[in-house]
Amino acid sequence: MKKYVAICLCLVVAATVSAQTRSKRTKRAQPVKQTREVVEAYAVVSEFQRLLLPDLDFDRAFEATFTKNPARRRAIAIAESELGSADSSQVDDATLLGIYKDQTQFLLLMLPLVFGDAEKSVVFPPPIDAMLDRVRQKEPKPLQSYAAQLKRDLAEFRTHVAKLLATRPEIAEGMREFKNHLSKPIELPNHIVKPLTSYSKGNVLPLDAEYYQIGDYAVIREDGRMRIIGIVFFRVGW
Secondary structure, three states: OHHHHHHHHHHHHHHHHHHHHHHHHHHHOOOOOOOHHHHHHHHHHHHHHHHHOOOOOHHHHHHHHEOOOHHHHHHHHHHHOOOOOOOOOOOOHHHHHHHHHHHHHHHHHHHHHHHOOOOHHHHOOHHHHHHHHHHOOOOOOOHHHHHHHHHHHHHHHHHHHHHHHHHOHHHHHHHHHHHHHHHOOOOOOOOOOOOEOOOOOOOOOOOOOOEEEEOOEEEEEEOOEEEEEEEOOOOOOO
């Protein structure tokens, strides 16, 4: 866990420095006219972060900005949940999507805790540490039981985080720093953004389908609107 926290912190700091550097370069360069699709792709990413910011509610931000296609949502859940060889073929869409959302919610609530200076024993006492080990199971079986346990653990973890924020000033400050990082505007770059193909995560897209990579977000056009299909929240070590 200590190694994981260190990796997360390094990644967050590196991402912040990189964003600041890109911002300075953008100010010096002449503006570039982007396509309407690119402008809308940046807008949906900004909307996701705006919705996430108040209380880090991933479900709300997901439902407002991610793909609405049922098959694509299922594919995202399977690709992102890292369930190893666990058989998902007989598991319904809602259960799989719930696993993905709850795992991501765990990660989002945990990331701000690395910004504070509190001791590991305070932030991750043994019961919480054991809970996180359950979340990170690579081949949970059966998936229905794992999904139910995940929801119970998430409710307990939310309570734990809320208590830390209310009683530990250094952790509350860490949350403010994390939100400040999240609230930084996502600016259009000073180079033409072109669509990519060969999206590599599972069966979310056919290899010849176009998508845009906007920072850590993958975005597509779906039914006339730009929708997110993938996002990376510093998953190294998770």
